[in-house]
Amino acid sequence: METRTKHFRKRDAILTCLRSTDTHPSAEWIYENVRQEIPDISLATVYRNLSLFKEQGMISSLGTVKGIERFDGNVEPHVHFICSECGKARG
Numbered sequence: 001m002e003t004r005t006k007h008f009r010k011r012d013a014i015l016t017c018l019r020s021t022d023t024h025p026s027a028e029w030i031y032e033n034v035r036q037e038i039p040d041i042s043l044a045t046v047y048r049n050l051s052l053f054k055e056q057g058m059i060s061s062l063g064t065v066k067g068i069e070r071f072d073g074n075v076e077p078h079v080h081f082i083c084s085e086c087g088k089a090r091g
Contacts, residue, residue, distance in 0.1 A: 013034045013037055017034050018072075027069065031046045058075065059071055060074075
């Protein structure tokens with residue numbers, strides 16, 4: 001039962017982290033932030049859960065910006081603007 005609780009704790013932390021920002025972060029950014037709370041989380045766990053969340057329609061992907069996939073925890077219809085200079089996404 002403890003493994004199951006840990007699994008959901010990590011999953012919940014990833015989703016909370018993504019939904020608590022409007023910066024449209026990368027998986028690596030999410031990993032670095034969640035790792036402060038859950039030091040034993042792996043980058044692979046973050047990627048796996050982001051993929052699951054996308055499949056379930058809980059998050060969206062902005063696609064690749066400057067070679068890095070960016071994510072959005074807000075799935076309500078809205079537009080995004082991506083700076084061609086710095087790659088920052090807003091929306």
